[in-house]
Amino acid sequence: MKFKFLVLLFSLGIGNPGNAQNLEKGKEINSTCAGCHGELGQGGSRGEYPRLAGQQVKYLESQLKAFRARTRVNIPMYPYTQERELPDEDIKDVAAYLASIELPTKWPVFKDSDDALTRLTLTERVMIIPRAPGNLANGEAIYQKKCVTCHGKTGMGRGMFPMLVGQYTSYLMRQMEKYIKGERPHDEEAVGGLLNTLKEEDLQDILAYVTSMQERQ
Structure with missing residues (x-):
């Protein structure tokens, strides 16, 4: 429901102008990214792939363009970020979509009426990074x-x-x-x-x- 509400707001030009993009298209583009970064942009479970969900829009855009230009070297990313595969408008859409995803850091409180699918879906969105040792x-x-x-x-x-x-x-x-x-x-x-x-x-x-x-x- 929240995602659909965000799509409506952005389509009407309400909200952050930097995110006034086609989120539905961004979600579709993200299906390619999901192979490594996860359906919800949660990244790899051991940090081999970074979390993208909730990241800053301008940062996501700049890094995708940096991969394309090879100013940030990452060979696996290079073919996916070429202009013919990911033009600038697509970069804006997928960046806006990923930035709109919220991953809670606390386990959900379920209602008795919640079915198994609802519970699984809510649980999968939780992302808690373990405390790192240090001073x-x-x-x-x-x-x-x-x-x-x-x-x-x-x-x-x-x-x-x-x-x-x-x-x-x-x-x-x-x-x-x-x-x-x-x-x-x-x-x-x-x-x-x-x-x-x-x-x-x-x-x-x-x-x-x-x-x-x-x-x-």
Whole structure:
């Protein structure tokens, strides 16, 4: 019901103008992505594929275009993001659709009248990332000083910068390692960057803090 309501709002031009796209078409396009990222954009159970559900629209759009241009190197993604397979308008539609998906972090409370299919459907949407070990106080201090400007106080991201809360910690760690090695561009133009100034234990502490924020959503 909520999805259909969102489709109606966006078709009428109500709501976030950045998401005024064809969500039904985006859902259809996502059927190709679902093979790796899941029907609900929940990603791989071990973080081999990132969660896309609820991610920032502009970030999703920019990364799909980066795969196409090979400024972000990922060979399996390259054929799916070519202009003939995924034109810009399709990128906008699938990004808007994925951003509209909400994955709760708490188990649902069922009514006695809920049938088995309803219970299964609601349960499948739940996504709880396990708490990562680390020093929460140090992780919070570093996050608030170095990460909050782009990723927001609650880790939900903003604009071109991605949501971190609810993302697989193993995936986030791999991406941080790629940034540090220069295998993937971060937000700095010069060689090195913000993450290169941090110790390995600092990176782990940031992940610990990010997973702790999930419980407050």
